Amino acid sequence: MIEALKQHYGYLFEDDLLKEINQVGVFKDIPAGFLLMDIGETIKYMPLLFSGAIKILREDAKGDELLLYFIEQGDTCTMSFTCCLGNKKSEIRAIAETDTKLIMVPVEHMQLWLGKYKSWQNFILLSYHERTSELLEAIDTIAFLKMDERLLKYLKDKAMVNHNDVINVTHSEIAQDLHTSRVVISRLLKKLENEGAIKLQRNQIQLMKL
DNA sequence: ACATTAAGTGATT
DNA sequence: AATCACTTAATGT
Numbered sequence: 001m002i003e004a005l006k007q008h009y010g011y012l013f014e015d016d017l018l019k020e021i022n023q024v025g026v027f028k029d030i031p032a033g034f035l036l037m038d039i040g041e042t043i044k045y046m047p048l049l050f051s052g053a054i055k056i057l058r059e060d061a062k063g064d065e066l067l068l069y070f071i072e073q074g075d076t077c078t079m080s081f082t083c084c085l086g087n088k089k090s091e092i093r094a095i096a097e098t099d100t101k102l103i104m105v106p107v108e109h110m111q112l113w114l115g116k117y118k119s120w121q122n123f124i125l126l127s128y129h130e131r132t133s134e135l136l137e138a139i140d141t142i143a144f145l146k147m148d149e150r151l152l153k154y155l156k157d158k159a160m161v162n163h164n165d166v167i168n169v170t171h172s173e174i175a176q177d178l179h180t181s182r183v184v185i186s187r188l189l190k191k192l193e194n195e196g197a198i199k200l201q202r203n204q205i206q207l208m209k210l
Numbered sequence: 211a212c213a214t215t216a217a218g219t220g221a222t223t
Numbered sequence: 224a225a226t227c228a229c230t231t232a233a234t235g236t
Contacts, residue, residue, distance in 0.1 A: 183224095184225070186216095203216075
């Protein structure tokens with residue numbers, strides 16, 4: 001496992017830190033669709049991604065979801081950091097978008113390492129910055145883009161994290177992520193298909209031009 | 211062959 | 224852009 005760590009995080013962390021991560025972390029193989037963290041749960045571990053992607057969702061009062069952003073390799077969940085300081089509960093839901101390999105580090109080490117390792121400090125600050133940017137982007141998307149533009153962005157993002165232009169989703173799953181109705185998605189997808197941007201099949205969408 | 215789930219469509223608000 | 228109501232198509236048992 002230490003080799004895998006070095007391979008993915010060696011360029012970020014010094015050897016001593018890698019060793020510590022290796023000692024206290026738990027390596028996990030997560031299948032696509034697995035619920036990693038739900039709203040209201042206390043966060044005990046922070047994930048360091050090796051490969052794959054995780055989607056981060058917000059939920060409204062009715063239980064409907066809204067996709068905020070994806071986390072990819074080299075990323076961590078900043079929420080886990082914020083929460084461990086105040087022992088707060090998660091305000092987001094995290095679901096594995098693809099099969100994902102990651103290492104779970106107990107949160108109590110995070111603060112310790114902040115003082116001990118400069119590289120860890122940088123990593124946390126940088127992650128913070130990246131997450132904040134992505135949140136702002138998510139807000140912009142919801143506030144300023146129309147549904148057809150949001151859909152197109154969604155498809156592109158999805159293709160990117162999956163490293164594949166063929167996406168396996170149903171229209172209603174998209175509708176859930178974008179917090180709209182299936183009918184609307186079906187219509188917009190149909191329009192995109194007529195424009196030649198995508199190709200539709202049952203449970204599958206192929207992106208033609210990006 | 212039948213039931214279930216996914217997707218397409220017109221009409222209305 | 225959302226909702227309803229209905230149709231058609233694909234898929235599982």
